[in-house]
Amino acid sequence: MIEVKNITKTYVNGDNETHALRGVSFTIDDGEFVAIMGPSGSGKSTLMHILGALDTPTSGTYHLDKHDVSTLSDDELADIRRNRIGFVFQSFNLLPRATALRNVMLPLIYAEVPEKERIKHAKAALANAGLDEDRYNHMSNQLSGGQIQRVAIARALVNNPALILADEPTGNLDSHTGDIVLGTFQRLNKEYKRTIILITHEREVAEHADRIIYIKDGVIVEDGNSHDKRIISHAKRKE
C-alpha cells in the first residue's frame, strides 16, 4: 500500500526556486492500476521519481508498505528499489551486450539471489510478460521494440515488487505495439494482482488504467475512476 501525504518538492537553482510539487496526497491500495497523468512540466516526473524511491521529497511523507521512504539515504533507497519497486522506462534501458534472460536477471544479481533461482524467476517473469521462449537467449539488440519492452516488463516483475512504475512505457512504440504492452499491464494487474502506476501524458494510454490521478502545476486536479466521464472530459479539456 502506498500512502503519500502532503508531498512537496522544491528545486533550488541559485536564487530561483522551482516548486515542482506543491502538496500532493493520495493513497493507492494493493492491486490497483493507476495512471498519473498530466502535461509536461506538471510535476508528474518528479512524483514518479519520489514514488520510485529515486528521490526524496522536500517535505511530506511517503510510506510504501508501511516503510517511510521519505527520509532515507542513497543506499537505503537503493535497497527499497531493489526489493520493492520494478521500473519500466520509455527508452527501455536494456543492457545491449546481454541476453534477454541476463537483462531480466540483473535485479536478482544485485539482490545476490543464487544462480539457479535467478534463472527460474527470470524465465517465469519473461513468460508472464509474454515473451516467446525462443527469444530468451537473444541479445537485446536483436529484439523488436515490443519484445524489448516485454523484457523490460519482465525485469520489473522479477523481484516480485510491491509496485511497478511505468514511465511513458509506450512512448517509443507504435500504437499497435503500445496497445499490446498496455494489454500486458492490464493482464498483470487482473491476473496477478500487481500494483501498477502508469505515468503518461496521453489520455488514450491513461484510459487503460482503472484510476486516473490528474496533476497540473504540482497539485492534483482530479482523482477518480478512469471510466468516470467527468475525469475523461477533464483530461480531454486539458489536452
Place this chain on the structure above:
Amino acid sequence: MTTRDILHETFSALTANKVRTSLTMLGIIIGISSVIIMVAIGQGAQGSIQANIQSLGSNLIEIFPGAQRSFGYGASGGRGNAQTLTPDDATAISTQVANIADVSPEVSGRYQVTAKGTNTNTSVTGVTAAYASVHNVQVNDGNFITDADSKNLSRVAVIGPTTASDLFATGTEPVGQTITIKGMPFKVVGVTVSKGSSGFNNQDDAIYVPLQDAQLFLLGKTTYLSTLSISAVSPDVMTQVQADITSLLLQRHNISDPTAADFNVLNQASIVSAASSVTGTFTILLAAVAGISLVVGGIGIMNMMLTTVTERTREIGLRKAIGAKRHDINVQFITEAVALTVIGGAIGVLLGWGASYTVTALGILQASISMSSVLLAFGVSAAIGIVFGYYPARRASRLNPIEALRYE
C-alpha cells in the same frame, strides 16, 4: 553482487570494445615488459661483472709494493716500483695471519717470447704452486708449476690459450715444446683453461714460470716480489684478514704511521662492491625510464575508464534504478580497471620474459629474470589499476540515477 557476477560483468564490458581494450592494455604491456627487461638486463650485467671479478680468484686480497721513499728532497719513485715485499713477508703472512687459505708470491714483467719462427710479447709471471688455487687457474693440458719446479730452478712454463695459439700453429701440441723468454729456453708443461678477457687485461695471454726462475733469470737476481696474492677462507673474513695483514706488514717494515705504508693492500670485495654499485645505479636508471612508461600506461587506463563511464552513464543510471548501491558500481568499475592492468601485466611479464630469454640465447647479454621483479611488476600493475580506476569508479558510483537515466 557475488565475485562471479562481477567477473562476468567485467568480461562482457571489456569484450564489448575489443580494439579499445587491447590498445589501452598495450600501454600497460609495454610498461611492465620494459620494466622486466630493463631490470633483467641490469641484474644480468651486474652478475657478469661480478663473475668476471670472481674469476680473478675467490676472496682475493692483493698486496702491491708502495712508492719507494727517498731521503732528503728527492722525488719518490713511482707507485708499485718499490722493492719492499719479500718472500719472508709471504711466509710471515701465511704463518701469522688467521683465516688464510693460500698465499701466492708473484713477480711479473713483459718480455719478448719466441718459439720456432714465431714471436710474441706478453706478460710473464713468476709463480709458485699456490698461484693456481689463489687465482682460479686451471690447466687444460699438462700440469701447473709445482713447488719442486720452483725449488729446482727447472726451466718450465705454463702458457695461456691465446699465447699458445700465438706461438704454435693450430694442431701442434704445445706441451713438450720449447719457448724462449728473454733469451732463456723454457719447456712448456701445461696450457691453462680459457678464462676470457676482462677489458684490457687478457688473462688468456700469459705465461707462468717458477718464481725463482723469474727472479733469477728474467728480473736479474732480485729477491723482491711484485705482488703478493692471498685468498681468504671466506668472504666474511676479508676485512679482518686485510686489517691483520696491514698491521703485520707495518710491524715487519718498521713503519708506525699507517699513511706512510710502503705497500698497498687491495681487497677484491671492495672492487666487487664498487662495480656493483655502478651497475646498480645503472639498473635503477633503466628501471626509472621503464617506470615512466608504466605510469603513462596507467594514465591511458584512466582515460579509457573515464570515457567508459561517460558512455555508460545511462547503464549506470539503470543499474542504480534497479537497486545497485554505490559500492556495487564502484567495485564494478575498479574491477574493470584492475582486470585491464592485471591482464596487461601478465602479458607484459611473458613478453619481458621472452625478450630476456632471447637476449640471453643470442648471447648479447646474460639477462636474469628474478621472481621478485615479476611479483613486483604484478603488484605494481594491480596497484595502477586501483589508483587509476579509483577516480572514474568514484565518479560512476556518485552519478544521480535520475540524471543518469536522462543522459543522451
